[in-house]
Structures are given as C-alpha cells and as structure tokens.
Amino acid sequence: MTAADFADIPGTVLFDAQQSRKGYALNQFCMSLMQSANRERFRADEPAYLAEWPMTPEQREAVLARDMNRCLALGGNVYFLVKIAATDGISVQEMVGGMTGMSEADYRAMMLRGGRPIEGNRYLHEWSGRKGSV
Known part of the structure; x- marks a missing residue:
C-alpha cells in the first residue's frame, strides 16, 4: 500500500519511509527532549533551540505553534511528538x-x-x- 491508498481515510497520515525521511530532523529534535538539560534549553528559548536542528521553517513554525496535526503532515511521528507535550506538562x-x-x-x-x-x-x-x- 502507498500513501495514496490512505488519502481517503479521515485523519490518517501514513508514516512510511518517505514521511520518515521528511521528518527525520523534527523527530530527532523531539527525541532530544528526553534529556532534562535539553528540555530546559528548549523551554528557555524555543526558537534558538529549534535553530540548532536542520528542520524546515514549516516544521519549526508547527512546533512553536504546537500544531501537532501539522507536525504529523510534515513528517512527525506521534510517538516522538509526545515528547513536546511532555515537555509542556501536557x-x-x-x-x-x-x-x-x-x-x-x-x-x-x-x-x-x-x-x-x-x-x-x-x-x-x-x-x-x-x-x-x-
């Protein structure tokens, strides 16, 4: 099956190899939040911390807006995105x-x-x- 096979299913973003490549830097950023020092740095200056990651401007904007649906569309994986929520105490x-x-x-x-x-x-x-x- 391909992403096109899932295009008619509401709310479904297929996390395949293409999405994984697209979201690699975004997901690596999320994983960095597993370390308390990185969470502190991110909370202290979110734009500066995000600038350290080779994410697209759209990915950075989605993170700053906490638009998780947009993050998914831009290659984020929900299992990584929960690190952002946890950092926010959500x-x-x-x-x-x-x-x-x-x-x-x-x-x-x-x-x-x-x-x-x-x-x-x-x-x-x-x-x-x-x-x-x-």
Whole structure:
C-alpha cells in the first residue's frame, strides 16, 4: 500500500519511509527532549533551540505553534511528538484530544465509550457537505 491508498481515510497520515525521511530532523529534535538539560534549553528559548536542528521553517513554525496535526503532515511521528507535550506538562490524552478538536475530558469519555464510531468516518468521500475534520 502507498500513501495514496490512505488519502481517503479521515485523519490518517501514513508514516512510511518517505514521511520518515521528511521528518527525520523534527523527530530527532523531539527525541532530544528526553534529556532534562535539553528540555530546559528548549523551554528557555524555543526558537534558538529549534535553530540548532536542520528542520524546515514549516516544521519549526508547527512546533512553536504546537500544531501537532501539522507536525504529523510534515513528517512527525506521534510517538516522538509526545515528547513536546511532555515537555509542556501536557498528557498524551490532552495532546491527542486537542488534535481532534476535543477537550481531554471529552476525548477520554469518547475512548471509554469505545472510540469514534465508524459510521461516517470510514472515508472522506462520505463527508459530502459535512464541515470540519477529524
């Protein structure tokens, strides 16, 4: 399967070899946040710390805006991106809830009910006339 095979699935970014290459520097930056000294440096001056990484301007902007959906589109891997959330003191549930436009409480409640219902969420072409995204 290719990324094109997943293009009609709402909220899906296929993390394949191409995305991995595209997001390599972004994901390496995220992994650097596993060390407390790096977290402190990042919190002290985010733009300066990000400038040390060979990321694209779009990747840096997405990190600074904490736009995790954009980070995914730019090659970020969610397992690495959670390092940013942890550095900010944000739980994984709060981060992914925000990525879906939900509060942490609403996201948790939805997941406890079994997750997002499949009806109407299988394919983007089912969303005819529907506003919003995943």
